[in-house]
Amino acid sequence: MYQFVRFFLFIALVGISSSAFAQKGFLRGKITDGEFGEGLFGATIVQQGTTNGVTTDFNGEFSLTLPAGTYTIAVSYVSYRTQYFENVEIKAGEPTILNATLLPDVQELDAVEVVAERTRDNESSLLTIQKKSPNVMDAMSSQSFKKIGDSNLAGAIKRVTGVSVEGGRYVYVRGLGDRYTKTTLNEMDIPGLDPDRNTVQIDIFPTNTLENIMVFKTFTPNLSADFTGGMVNVETKAFPLEKATNISLGFSYTPGMNLSNDFLSYKGGKLDFLGIDDGTRALPFAANTTIPSEPQNDPRLEELTRKLNPEMAASRRMSFLNTSFAVNHGNQKNYEKYTIGYNAVLNYQTNFDYYDRAEYGFYLKNNNPETNELFKNEERIGQQSEASVLWSALFSGAIKFDNHSISTSLLHTQNGIEQTSKRVNQDFDQNVATLSEDILTYTQRSITNNILIGRHQFNKLNVEWRNSFTRSEIDDPDFRVTSISVGDGDTTLQGGKGAAINRFYRNLVEINESFKADFSLPYGESSKLMFGGLGSYKKRDFSVLNYNLRVTNPDRVSADANTFLQEDNIWTASEQQGTYLFGNFEPANTYTGAQNLFGAYVMTEMQVLPKLRAVYGLRAEQVTMFYTGQNNSGSIVYDNEKTLNELNLLPSANLVYNLTEKMNLRGSFNKTLARPSFKEKSVSQIYDPISKITFNGNIDLTQTYVNNFDMRWEYFLKGNQMVAISGFYKTFDGHIELVAFEVAPENVKPRNAGQSMVVGAEIELRKNLDFFGSFFENLAVGTNLTLVQSAVDLKSVNTGNGGETEYDLRARNLRAGEELKDTRPMAGQSPYLVNAYMNLQLPKQGTNINVSYNVQGPSLAVVGSGRLADVYTVPFHSLNLNASQTFGLRERSTLTFGIQNLLNDAREQVYKSYGASPAIYSSLQPGMQFSLKYAFAF
Incomplete structure (x- = not known):
């Protein structure tokens, strides 16, 4: 109700x-x-x-x-x-x-x-906010979005100092990983399409619906405490200043990926074009159904086996062009006693990715310490395709009357991803086998969010409250993996060689309800008192169903995966020959998590001296987490167990000294934290059939506590021009990292990594080149550089093996001549980040050309353990071009041409070990993409 x-x-x-x-x-x-x-x-x-x-x-x-x-x-x-x-x-x-x-x-x-x-100029307004803000922050306005020409936020936000975009959709601030970056929508938490991440998939936000984005890099008590690198707030338009209707249609083409007859796929459902499975992939019987064993000779075994979708092999079809379509309409209506504003937005896009050579590898250090080169333990090479549908609908409305306003927004995002692989898997260690694999998967993700906002002015007291409800779901129906052993002219399903036929069904549903209230009261001269509170509740239900298909004679089978479930090849009670279903519901693959969070804060902003402003205060947060689940053996069972119960007091102090009207010197100190996710703080074991990596939960994980020190000098010029130099230092107690098992490198587990630190600097410049002459007044350049050094104290990291530290573990596996340091880089932390752009805008001609370059330095992706070497993400050099031309009656038509990845760089992760050549952990070649979009404004 x-x-x-x-x-x-x-x-x-x-x-x-x-x-x-x-x-x-x-x-x-x-x-x-x-x-x-x-x-x-x-x-x-x-x-x-x-x-x-x-x-x-x-x-x-x-x-x-x-x-x-x-x-x-x-x-x-x-x-x-x-x-x-x-x-x-x-x-x-x-x-x-x-x-x-x-x-x-x-x-x-x-x-x-x-x-x-x-024309509206929000850039000047945002620079004023930056100049007066108590936080170290950067921002982009809707006007900047138009200049750059990016259609969604994932492309535009890369211009912000210290910000990078991982995988084309996840925001990282100052090179810190996802755990330390928080994304909010209209200042409220909203889980992304992957609830295990702190950040939201920002490619779901079209730039034509946004008022601005603000990236907060320092903490003040009125912000949520669970961010360290930064918090990105996405603000949508509630009161459009003018009536606007826009429609756009775009296509993009990547050679070898689009319009390719080699694209891998399989038959899906009738609603795949909406990112929704119509039931074609649904489990055909109840999850708690007991599957009879084959020796029982029960006819129900045949009945259940025949209910499964028989398609198991990847097939070829032609892929189409990547397409995008968007339409939005907004307006403001003024009445005598109130004002109404509204926006309606619909975005739809499809994307086809095909990799002719997708490579994944597992390497180990040689048992002989005199040998530096890594030993190839396992290798998977083949073709991989991904067909993705992503659409979102956003409706927002607001009403203002007297000194009050109420606004609401309803957002739904739907994402369907069909991923198909055909590859060869070679094991060079345990069973020395070669497997031919067909992998068919489908992931359906959705978010529904409703935010209600009230703003009220009572004399000098300003009151603002917000309520947000979110339902997020990830459904993986019917992952199908067929691994057939091939060698010496034989094809078998012998389990000793790793051959198997598996079906997986996974589902995750998360509910998030939160409410916050903020109060602001000015006092004295140029001072104000702020206080407020927050309450939120999260609940997650997760389940995995794992079934196998077996055959009565596994020594000789067909190499065609589709033959196993053909009508004549299914096991019957009378013949007792053929393929049959095996497996039952396993409680160890199911868990429920819940979190209650209550927060309160008080802070003040006061003018201490004519040019010195102080902003200080305290935030308190009480959090409890609950977990229901068990391990594989059933020896450990949790029933709504309270796994986390913490009261945190987080002080913050910020000083802003106005050197001149346009120049500030800032300094701040504050405490923040990072919390483990539901999946991390558990005993669950989650298997990924694509990478064959098993994630293992760690019920003993604790919060990460962070001390933050920041300084910044900033000089604001006219327009959108500025120069800024920043420095920051952070210490981490209990930094959480993902670590691979020493004896089983395909198993990873999160753990607290003891004591860590990060020190860094940022340099930002945005300048028009008008001093070169009149032609250059339309040419602007911008660059920002982030340099970071991080360190983890290896002697403070407990591996969980009888008190052994990571230092001890690494010492046991040193190569001859290798020296072991006391520290290593933090996982996920890049040593440098470079963003640069050049923008030419010719307003009279309606022309805008933007060239941008982004690169993020090598970062530790997976921490090595024992014989397993560290895995690093290789820098991806992204050079992109966007050119737009406005034309037609009243210049309402815009044609935009773009080229992405002009350098044709590859996305790779590699093993690094002393004296050894880098070895492939994963390698994909995204190719160079060409795009063309037409937009019309009514």
């Missing part, structure tokens, strides 16, 4: 409409407080020489109705400098956008005269 009321409110907000004003237009915009960087409540916007005007609401926004014509507009506020905007043109039925920043008028300076433009 509760969710129904919320949904009804949402429909009511976006469904209100009215007739347009016949011969009148609208002047709309936002007035920003130049002292705090926030919307200025109560500023006056007046038609010069008249009393016709309005005041801004508590967000600093306004809408003034005026007859068509040209005006001079005055923007004023008590004790602030008045600004005059001349030649402001109002057109009938259209909004004109005017944004301004007012500064304190301590010396009663003369008024500033500015000519208003019809």
